[in-house]
Amino acid sequence: MIRSLLAALALAASLIATPALAYWEWGHETVATIAYKNVKPETRRAIDRLLARQGLLETPTCPAKTLEQASIWADCIKPLGARFSYAYNWHYQNVNICKPFTLKGNCPDGNCVSAQIERGVKLLQDKDVPVREKVMALAFLTHFVGDLHQPLHAGDKGDLGGNRARTDYGIYGPERLNLHSITDGWLAERAISTPPALTIVYPEEERARESAGTVEDWSRENWQAAHMAYEAAFDGDPCRADLPARGKLDDADIEKLVPMMRAQIKRGGLRLARLLDEAFGPPPPEQPRR
Template identity: 50%
Template sequence: MRVFACLLAAIVAFVASPALAWGDYGHRTIAAIAMENVTPRTRAEIRKLLHAAPELVTPECPVQSLEDASVWPDCVRRESWRWGYTFPWHYQNISICKPFDIKANCLYGNCVSAQIDRHERLLADRRLSAEQRLRSLMFVTHLVGDLHQPLHVGENGDLGGNRVKADYGIAPDLNLHRIWDGPEAERAISSASPPLVRRYSAGEKARLATGSVTDWARESWQVSRDFLYPAAFGKLPCDGPEAGHVVWTDAAIEKAIPIVDERIERAGIRLAKMLDAALD
């Protein structure tokens, strides 16, 4: 029993660690995929923009690589007095119980899909300062990742699963969103074969780098509607109140792995294509 208790405590600490969140491990993986698959010119332009990092005046959130850039928008949220206006940019709550609508919950462009389009244009604008373009590089890199996390788009009045208490197998006291941000993503990425971070073939890129920002959002919404919520609740919870507590079972964990891997791959390859369009 003592060994079991120690193991359980280790698992809880493991899945609760913010270092494993899609906001860190997953985002860094997406950025690494992109960096492996951009053109040499784009890679050189990214490194040139990174030289402007000291001008950001965010010493608690250093940026020396595209992987660092991918987590910078989450890091600076600690200074809410300075960066609070960016909080709505990370998600777009679109109901899984209504027809998909890309304009939903995006007042004045304050949502993830609109901000990807905006920052892509700013990144490509060579009239702007290097510091301004670096900020847009970081937001594009981060927000493309956020858009591919299903619970950053599809939800059921529960803030993308944040209000749904959930156990991850035998690890208790999480919520549904946190499970998909953290332990589910970490397990999928670390067990992928072949590794997700690699140079992809032309055929793979053609298969993965498809669609528009609206299409990417719709994909995440569909994963939430067709798989994630039914797997968590045993049905699509549109006809009544959600259960206050669910268990993300071992079967759900295993079924989610290929879905997560594809979302991460698509985000990385699509980000590479977007960066090439803006910088090469």
């Protein structure tokens, strides 16, 4: 009883004190750890060599000495203001869960998370890109693959990715709690801390299966996962006209969503591993000219 009370008080306090970082630290770091453990050895060495040059970023308050640190760099630099303000829209894509899936029109001029994932791989593959830009590309890529696999960065319903969808989490319901912060933090932490551990070396067959597809395929999958989160929070069809003013995830809803979140975190790590192997591996064959 005392332990439960202390846990409740700790969670309530953290709701007040914790800054609203995308996927929070643990989600991004877990995706990065899975990737680092599952890349090829030569890719791991290339990552380490590149991150040894992280000083070129000139962001001493936001280090990127390891892939885990690099995974949260793109959030850490937000308070630096105008210097990196161009990247704000790169963390998400507003694809309406109440309409058919499409990225067309939802990624203006490449300013969305899926386009920036593809751009990051190309920058790392380009031998003419300066080292500083490659370090930045690696940090952005690591973060954005994590963001894409936080479903509320991949789908919304005109509510800033669930930031305006006020939602209670179990018995906790402070006014500012919303569906985005829940999936970013409380639900992600519950998923990561539920056994068995996610940060392992996966069998080759599983790595290939889970990392298959394109960035657009992954976007569609996480858009569907976002629909699932809204559906759980608003007790059925989240696109109906008579939605309650406030959603709620009860214990049964949370138990149902945890496997989905675990799956997306694992896939994010294994997909990042695949992209890093491609980025640091032999250049792709040139396409024949038509």
